[in-house]
Amino acid sequence: MQPVYLRVKDQLWQWILLERLGSQARLPAERELAQRFRTTRVTLRQSLGQLEAEGKIYRSNRRGWYVTPQRLDYDPAKDVGFYQMVAGQGYTPATETLSKTMQEVPEWLAQRAGLAMQSDICYLLRRRSIDGRSVLLEHNYINPQYCPDLLLQDTDRSLWQQLRERYDLQPSKRQIEFYPQALDGIAAEALGVNPGTAGLCLQRLTYDQQGRFLEFDQEYWIHDALKVTVNVA
Amino acid sequence: MQPVYLRVKDQLWQWILLERLGSQARLPAERELAQRFRTTRVTLRQSLGQLEAEGKIYRSNRRGWYVTPQRLDYDPAKDVGFYQMVAGQGYTPATETLSKTMQEVPEWLAQRAGLAMQSDICYLLRRRSIDGRSVLLEHNYINPQYCPDLLLQDTDRSLWQQLRERYDLQPSKRQIEFYPQALDGIAAEALGVNPGTAGLCLQRLTYDQQGRFLEFDQEYWIHDALKVTVNVA
DNA sequence: AAGTGGTCTAGACCACACG
């Protein structure tokens, strides 16, 4: 015997398909849906939660439920930045710089990147969106040694492009890590989602063409917004 | 004002630390916990769900809640199989072969791997566990052209090792894809988790040293069981 | 047989978003 919330989940998804609700279309109010499918709001919300976990719908703040757009196909090994990658797949990217400072390098990073303690590092906190939907929060630590005055530039644009064009730095070796992780605290708040929303934490340690530490990047993605592809030789 | 379920979540985690509940230790019954933290079972379950999303605890079937072990550090680019990788990190791996057949190559795979339609392919369905906990379900498609009789071997052991030692096949080029995805249907059932449990889908397309299609691998992992690390030059 | 987790009901109040 199938539980109600799974039956409702399927019915609801069929209804969405039937109504041809497209990417980012808003669903009716929960109370209305609960009535339509003859169940309680609690149970209906369980169904909504299932569809959310499957990445078919998402919620925004307290504003309601929406149909999830296609995943971005993301290759962290490529030399193109977020901006180009998103635009190249036909979406509209946007970046907001939430914080931009010069600060002492954190201990864990100094250790991992082989930096001297107490040296300074560029820190950037940026929120990025696709077609108006915030999909990731990014902590960026950049070695200022080879790119002074970087923070004076426009950090709402692609960093990689500036590193290459302005400072002649070519990212080469990379170590990429990622693991599923719930979005909580800062990330959840910044992205306007409930704490506990499924996410993906992606970290990237980049060295330049001469093997020098260039950048450390820590990204918190909404779980349904990306598919990662990496080619290994 | 912090909602109750977040407060309870924090208290509960503090309690777990205080009690020094180790990896895979079982939590008390939900009704008991609800009493202890002076709330309803529904609200308590919301707290448990948060900790589950954060990967700190997990549930098994209808048997209760347990403390999550450390993530496996997984490098899909390495030539070591699951068995070696897990053992190398001090855990106990196990594999069960659920299905083992020769079947017609699916259309999507033929297209993706550049195979002739209507050719046959080795198909393996395996469940793998770490320290007794089922953590992934794996669909394996292997090109039988270069390794006949593979299915006659013991498929509960490392395939890679056999490919190398018995057939002199060396995996080289790989395309790796992954994205967060809820475990449902077959995967949820096989792993003994609730449908909708957060997971990670990982696909790996492997070619041998001569650029010939060797294997396609599709793995459904429990979200809290792994951290993926890839090095790119 | 007892206890547990999984599911479900029918309400309620609040804070926030939007018009």
Add this chain to the structure above:
DNA sequence: GTGTGGTCTAGACCACTTT
């Protein structure tokens, strides 16, 4: 201000696991 999603209560029954 109105309606929405977010939260919370106090029960209940069932299916399954464990004793």
